[in-house]
Every structure is written in C-alpha cells, then in structure tokens.
Amino acid sequence: MKPSILIVNGPGQSNLSDHDGNGHGGLTLTVIREASEALSAKLGARLDFRQTENQDEMFQWIARESEEFDGVIINPVRHSRSATELLRSYRSAVQVIAGLKKPVIEVHINNIYRQSADATQPLYAPEGSMGFICGFGLNSYLAAIRAISLRPDSRDQNQVAGPEMPDKVVVLNGPNLNLLGRREPDIYGKLTLDDLSLRCTKVGLQHGLDVKFRQSNHEGALVDWIQEAIDTAPGMIINAAAYTHTSVAIHDALRAYPGLKIEVHISNPRLRETFRHMSFVSPLVDGIVAGLGPNGYELSVELMANLLNARGRAPKERAALSRANPRTGS
Numbered sequence: 001m002k003p004s005i006l007i008v009n010g011p012g013q014s015n016l017s018d019h020d021g022n023g024h025g026g027l028t029l030t031v032i033r034e035a036s037e038a039l040s041a042k043l044g045a046r047l048d049f050r051q052t053e054n055q056d057e058m059f060q061w062i063a064r065e066s067e068e069f070d071g072v073i074i075n076p077v078r079h080s081r082s083a084t085e086l087l088r089s090y091r092s093a094v095q096v097i098a099g100l101k102k103p104v105i106e107v108h109i110n111n112i113y114r115q116s117a118d119a120t121q122p123l124y125a126p127e128g129s130m131g132f133i134c135g136f137g138l139n140s141y142l143a144a145i146r147a148i149s150l151r152p153d154s155r156d157q158n159q160v161a162g163p164e165m166p167d168k169v170v171v172l173n174g175p176n177l178n179l180l181g182r183r184e185p186d187i188y189g190k191l192t193l194d195d196l197s198l199r200c201t202k203v204g205l206q207h208g209l210d211v212k213f214r215q216s217n218h219e220g221a222l223v224d225w226i227q228e229a230i231d232t233a234p235g236m237i238i239n240a241a242a243y244t245h246t247s248v249a250i251h252d253a254l255r256a257y258p259g260l261k262i263e264v265h266i267s268n269p270r271l272r273e274t275f276r277h278m279s280f281v282s283p284l285v286d287g288i289v290a291g292l293g294p295n296g297y298e299l300s301v302e303l304m305a306n307l308l309n310a311r312g313r314a315p316k317e318r319a320a321l322s323r324a325n326p327r328t329g330s
C-alpha cells in the first residue's frame with residue numbers, strides 16, 4: 001500500500017525568502033512543495049502538502065485529519081511568547097498522532113538552535129516518539145519524507161552523485177553507545193553499534209563517502225578525534241551522547257573544527273528529561289537529526305553527502321553560510 005504523508009506548514013512559511021539567514025536564500029514554499037511532490041511520487045508515497053496562515057486551522061488539520069495519514073511532517077509556527085495558549089493546543093493535537101504510534105517529524109529549514117537554545121519550543125509528545133530534523137534547507141523536508149516512506153534497505157541509491165575522490169566523514173559516538181542493542185532497547189532500539197557502523201559505511205560508499213566510525217566513553221578521546229578531523233575530514237557526524245549536555249571541551253573542539261557538522265541522536269533528547277534539553281553541540285552544527293531511531297544515522301550520512309556536494313559546487317556560498325547569523329526562523 002502507498003504510504004500517505006501529510007505535510008503541514010504553519011504561519012510565515014508562505015514567505016520563506018524573508019528568512020533565509022542560514023544561506024538557504026531563494027527557497028520558496030513552491031520549490032519545497034514541488035520537490036516534496038516529486039520525491040513522494042518517486043518513492044510511491046501519496047503526499048498532501050499544506051500551508052496556512054491560520055493557526056487554528058493548522059491544529060484542526062493535525063488533530064482531525066492526521067489519523068488518515070501514515071506519517072505527518074510539521075514545520076510549526078515560529079516561536080512567539082504570545083502564542084503560548086495556541087502552542088499548548090498544538091501540542092495536544094500532535095499528541096493525538098504520536099499516540100497512534102505514527103511517525104511525526106518536526107522540520108525546520110534552518111538550525112533553530114544555532115543562535116540560542118530556546119529559539120523555539122519543541123513540540124511535545126509524551127505518548128510517542130517524535131523526530132526532529134533542522135538545518136538542511138529543502139533537504140530537511142526530503143529527509144523527513146524519506147524517513148517516513150522508506151525502509152533503509154529500500155532507499156534508492158542514485159540520490160546523490162558521488163565525488164571522484166571520496167570525501168572522508170567521521171562519525172563520532174560518545175559514552176554508552178557501545179552498549180547499543182542491550183541498553184534501554186525501548187529507547188535506543190535493538191541494533192548494535194557495529195550494525196550502525198556497517199550501515200553508515202554502506203550508505204557512505206553509495207554516496208562516494210569514506211566513513212570512519214568511532215566510539216569512546218572518554219571525553220578526551222572525543223576531543224582528540226575532533227581535533228584530528230580538522231585536517232583530515234571535511235565532514236563530521238557526532239552523537240556526543242551524554243557529553244552533549246555537559247561538555248564544554250567538546251563544544252570548544254567543535255568550534256575549532258571548520259568542516260560540516262551534523263548532530264545526531266537516536267532519541268529526541270529535547271522531549272526527554274529536562275537535563276537533556278540543553279545541548280553544547282546544537283549551536284555549532286549545520287543541522288540536527290534526532291528521534292528517528294538508528295535510521296537517523298544513515299539519513300545523516302545522506303544529508304552529509306548532500307551538504308558536501310553543495311559545498312563542492314559552491315564554495316563561496318558555503319563560506320557565506322558559515323558567516324550567516326540567523327536570529328530565529330524555522
């Protein structure tokens with residue numbers, strides 16, 4: 001059966017070129033809609049793509065209609081203090097879908113945590129897990145569509161043309177991730193770290209990337225590997241695990257690393273205990289993938305391939321991107 005996906009864009013999204021602070025200038029909702037429809041058609045998914053300036057209408061769509069879909073992708077309202085009440089009802093609408101155990105993924109074009117940790121209030125769905133993808137421009141949407149419609153093994157392999165010389169990408173994993181498969185499988189899944197390493201290497205190869213996968217329980221080892229990558233790898237995917245929430249040393253090392261950076265988490269820490277809401281990594285990365293389970297790793301490798309390709313095509317654009325200073329935005 002064709003998977004069906006609802007994409008809901010909140011107020012402000014119709015005027016995207018106004019908030020292109022992360023270098024995604026020229027991206028309009030029409031471009032996003034057309035690319036999303038094209039990808040869905042290619043993957044055999046049925047897509048219903050919507051945008052509204054009326055928040056109430058958005059809640060109604062989510063609460064009343066989402067049951068008919070296999071997955072929902074939401075680019076929510078921009079943070080507004082006066083909208084607390086609306087946000088509350090919005091969350092309860094989201095809980096309805098998450099409670100049905102359907103995938104719900106919050107997407108943003110920009111990395112909303114680049115400037116400040118509370119640039120937006122994340123959606124909250126205690127009854128079910130919610131994915132989160134931000135910072136990849138149009139690809140935030142496309143990755144979410146892929147996450148809902150595809151099993152990893154059925155991903156098409158022609159998405160990105162690989163460069164002639166493979167780019168090296170390090171995938172760094174922090175403490176306790178060596179216990180994957182045995183550690184809280186209800187949260188982190190049943191795959192082991194070796195399984196993830198294999199999958200990342202395989203997806204990397206498909207995209208012309210040489211993936212180096214590493215794990216340590218020691219903060220200093222992670223710092224050493226970040227430093228080593230400064231001169232050896234143009235891309236880094238990092239799950240700093242518990243150090244995400246504590247490590248100024250990792251934060252400082254990441255500041256010194258000039259390459260492309262993606263933060264990945266198996267769970268969505270911002271929907272868990274309060275001590276996991278703060279990330280020393282988020283303000284420094286190009287994009288974030290969280291709450292998509294182990295599949296988030298493979299998606300991150302694909303997204304990294306896209307980022308590296310884009311950088312290769314337009315180095316000046318990339319330089320402008322790293323200088324960009326987005327204030328808010330989604």
Ligand code: DQA
Pocket residue numbers: 175176177239240241242243244264265266267268269276
């Ligand atoms: C984690 C989330 C962290 O809060 C936690 O300390 C981890 C794993 C994740 O991948 O979901 O160890 O990074």
